[in-house]
Amino acid sequence: VIGWGSSLAAAAGPRAAAPAALLYTSHLGNAALHLSWAARHQRYDPGAVTAVLTLAPTAVTGLRALIADENASRVAVGAGIACGAGLSALLPPLLRRRSRSS
Numbered sequence: 001v002i003g004w005g006s007s008l009a010a011a012a013g014p015r016a017a018a019p020a021a022l023l024y025t026s027h028l029g030n031a032a033l034h035l036s037w038a039a040r041h042q043r044y045d046p047g048a049v050t051a052v053l054t055l056a057p058t059a060v061t062g063l064r065a066l067i068a069d070e071n072a073s074r075v076a077v078g079a080g081i082a083c084g085a086g087l088s089a090l091l092p093p094l095l096r097r098r099s100r101s102s
Helices: 002-010 013-041 046-068 074-101
Strands: none
Touching (some): 013 074, 046 074
């Protein structure tokens, strides 16, 4: 819900600065998750390829544009970045917990 919802909201541009910033920040977190997993396990991870080719460039380009946009609220952008960073930080422990209970 959060991922697809923020993806749809990001289409609204600067009027939806918080969801867009959350989306772009979570893309960076997802990229970091896949790249660190591949490096730690020294194995191929298709998610790492997707992260390098799509997620990271989209996130960097999107955040740059959002930050440069005068119509985007600085508070909303900051809140979106903070929430995206928080979700990205919570994801690895939640995934570990879920894999242990399966």
